[in-house]
Amino acid sequence: MIFLDAAATTPVRREVLEAMWPYLSGEFGNPSSHHTLGEAAASALAGARAAVAKVLGCRPGEVTFTSGGTEADNLAVKGIALARQAADPSLNRVVISAVEHPAVEESARYLERFHGFAVDVVPVDSAGRVAPAALAAVLRPETAVVSIMYANNEVGTIQPVAELAAVATAMGIPFHTDAVQAAGWLPLDVKALGVDALSISGHKLGAPKGCGVLYLRGRTRVEPLVHGGGQERGRRSGTENVAGAVALATALTLAHAERPELTARVAGLRERFIATILDTVPGALLTGHRTERLPSVASFCFPGTSGESVLLELERQGVVCSSGSACAAGSDAPSPVLTALGYDAEVAQTAVRFSFTSTVTSEELEQAAAAVGTAVGSVRTLGR
Ligand code: PLP
Numbered sequence: 001m002i003f004l005d006a007a008a009t010t011p012v013r014r015e016v017l018e019a020m021w022p023y024l025s026g027e028f029g030n031p032s033s034h035h036t037l038g039e040a041a042a043s044a045l046a047g048a049r050a051a052v053a054k055v056l057g058c059r060p061g062e063v064t065f066t067s068g069g070t071e072a073d074n075l076a077v078k079g080i081a082l083a084r085q086a087a088d089p090s091l092n093r094v095v096i097s098a099v100e101h102p103a104v105e106e107s108a109r110y111l112e113r114f115h116g117f118a119v120d121v122v123p124v125d126s127a128g129r130v131a132p133a134a135l136a137a138v139l140r141p142e143t144a145v146v147s148i149m150y151a152n153n154e155v156g157t158i159q160p161v162a163e164l165a166a167v168a169t170a171m172g173i174p175f176h177t178d179a180v181q182a183a184g185w186l187p188l189d190v191k192a193l194g195v196d197a198l199s200i201s202g203h204k205l206g207a208p209k210g211c212g213v214l215y216l217r218g219r220t221r222v223e224p225l226v227h228g229g230g231q232e233r234g235r236r237s238g239t240e241n242v243a244g245a246v247a248l249a250t251a252l253t254l255a256h257a258e259r260p261e262l263t264a265r266v267a268g269l270r271e272r273f274i275a276t277i278l279d280t281v282p283g284a285l286l287t288g289h290r291t292e293r294l295p296s297v298a299s300f301c302f303p304g305t306s307g308e309s310v311l312l313e314l315e316r317q318g319v320v321c322s323s324g325s326a327c328a329a330g331s332d333a334p335s336p337v338l339t340a341l342g343y344d345a346e347v348a349q350t351a352v353r354f355s356f357t358s359t360v361t362s363e364e365l366e367q368a369a370a371a372v373g374t375a376v377g378s379v380r381t382l383g384r
Contacts, residue, residue, distance in 0.1 A: 002364045004321040006204070006296060007153055007181060007355035012247070013206035019250040020208075023243035031240050032229070041242045048242075048249035055256045056198070056215050057189040064214045064235045065245045069180040069201030071225075072214035073103035073147070075236065076176040076197040079222035081111055081144040084174070086223065091144040095120045095173075097130050097159070098340035104147045104178055122148070126342050127289035128157035135167050143168075146175045150182035150198075154324055154337040154353060155288030156297025158186065165194040174220055180204055180212075184255035184358070185263055185294050196220045202248035205255050206358075211244030255358070262358050267295035269365055270356065274298050276369040281376050287324075287338060287351065296360075299324070299353040301343065305379040307351045313375035314352075319368045324351025 023044055029037030031045050046060070053060040066072045077094065084091045096108050098121050111117035120138040122130050130148055139146070146168045151158045161177050168175040176197035179188060183200045190198055197220060202211035216222055216235070228237030255262075270293075277284050277300060285301045302310060307323035314321060324335040334348035354368065 002319045002368050004319060004354040004356060004360075004364075004368055006357040006360075007156075007353065008322055009203045009209065010206050010357055012208050013251060013254065015254060016207050016247045016250045020243040020247040023246055029242075031242060032231070041240075045240055045242050045245055048245040051249035051253050052200075052213055055188055055252050057191050058215055059218065061233065062215055062218055064216060064232045065240060065248075066212040066214055066236055067210055067241070068203070068212040069101075069178070069199050070103040070212075071236075072199035072201070072212045073101065073176075073178055073180075074107045075214050075222060075225055076199060076216075077104055077107035077145060077147050078111060079225060079235075080174050080176065080197065080220060081117060082115065082223040083221040084144040085115070085117075087221070091142055092116060093118045093120055093140055093142045093144060095122060095135070095138055095143055095146040095148075097122045097148045098124050099128055099152050099154075099157075099337045100147065100149055101153055101178055101180070104149070108147070117144070124157075124340055127292070128152055128155050128287075128337070128341050129289060129292065130159055130164060132160065132163045132167050135164050139168065139171050139173060141171075143171070143173050146173055147178065148175070149178040149180075150186060150193075151179075151294050151297075152288065152337060153181045154335055154351070155299045155341070156181070156294040156355075157288040158182070158292045158294065161193050161195065165196075169194060169196075174217075181294060181297075183252065184259065185296055188256070190215055190217070200248070200252065202244065202251060205248070205251040207247040207251040208244060211241055211248045213248060258358065263295045266356055266358070266360060269360060269362055270295055270298050272362070273354070273365045273369055276366075277372055280369065280373050284376070285347070287341065287343070294355075296356045297353065298355075299351065301338070301347050301350045302352065302376045302379075303347055303350055305350050305376055307349055309379045310350075310352050310372075310375050313379055314368075314371055317371040317375065319371045319375075322353045322355070324348060324353060
């Protein structure tokens, strides 16, 4: 099988499994316990926090471990908006982009439904980019928080996060970015990015599913979503997932060290893959930004097909990837991301996303590109 669906999830790396294994077996303590086992767990958790902080260029106290990217996004959007509104009831708007993951979009809609917030959606251009001027145009004195993703999960477009964050910061508004797809591929120094909050998910990086991180800049106030024993400095109660935290820290540290060489190699492969598809598959359209895109993502529409049929045909040929609407599980609705980029529903439902792991090879991509030509041709011929 040629696995080209790394934006959905990645296998756990051996080094990560080995690093986390002690905390699933002999060192199984609860970090809150006052005995040797508990102390060993607390120390592992502290080590993991320090390692994540090192990659992000922040203090360990600014790192909150969560159950994944979804929870990190929820805590950032709802937690910051609600904490700020509690201090100043005039703050009743939130700003998101038109291409956010549902974890951000639905958090904003929750604030709208249950807490009376208005949601302002910043448009994107046809490549999926938010212009700083477009963000400036929607910010108001009542805006409680801005959330704009670092890189898009469907088309791979990278946002000018530092410029966007500067626009919000100039008005004193906290800026959150969902870096779930960016982590491992793009720089994550939170000071250089100028963000107040940033989400990461372990399973996109070679750690297991169910572990994530929210970076929260020191003075950023956040209302917790999960109440209980006050773990994670009261920001996220619940006995800590020590093995998950160790796994995420190990995966992030490895990815950070490998990044310069890895991104150059994979971006080169991606360029060749894109060129081959555009040259050999009639009518293929590259979606997203031509250059400002994740090294690991190539996404297309193949007019005259259905993305789901191409997917099935590719799987028959041993290539696993994803259709544009994979995140709206079980839904036939065209992807809101492609709709926001200006594609009509008919073209949007022909979307296919190829996303690469760090170990992808040129042979795999050559085989995959040939399979795409065959799959698209056969779906068009059979009229499915
Ligand atoms: N944000 C983005 C951009 C994603 O791609 C995903 C997962 O697909 C998430 C958030 C959710 O992360 P998790 O699966 O860890 O909940």
